[in-house]
Amino acid sequence: MGEAETHRRLSLDFYAQETTVVARDLLGRRLVHIFQGQRLAGLICETEAYRGSDDEASHAYRRTGRSEIMYGPAGRAYVYFIYGMHYCLNAVTEQGALPGAVLLRAILPEEGLDLMRAHRGHPPDSRLTDGPGKLCQALAIGGGHNGIDLVTDPGLFIEEGTPVPDASVLVTARIGVRGDHAARERPWRFVWQVEDR
DNA sequence: TATACGATCACCT
């Protein structure tokens, strides 16, 4: 795969697929935020799928003002505020009436490292972007980005990057899902075993 | 209006 392809932006067709397919195929893709004219970017290495109105762990389990975006067109950014201090970034998925989104849980920092370190308060590089709240802080992504169209926006988007083979992908239950319901067991977390790279 | 809690993180023991 050539240079031009790895930097090509993901299309609407990509996001419009079934949510677990999108979550799996987002591994190895490059999340980019152009901040003050500078590229802050990294390869996506951990995701979670939140799919359907019968997924008890999903914000879309209840259709409210906040979750409405998950019922809308694919390719939009869904950014929510949690625990009084953190933002989390999702890509909206699916077509038609089915709500879905993929939570971006971790990236491998690639571009704009110095700015990311400053945004995060200079932790060890290994902990720069290894959580959903951390990657948003590092890339300066916040509530103002909610609803942005990742397919067309000039400042926030995802590039093709490089494919990750199945042998390097770990599939588990989702992190932080509480409650005594089927959602706890669903194998909808996808982790790129980067050491296999 | 009031209350409880969360798709987290950092720091502590």
Next chain:
DNA sequence: GGTGATCGTATAC
């Protein structure tokens, strides 16, 4: 292993 920070959102009253 445990816990406090801190506030928008959902839901109960």
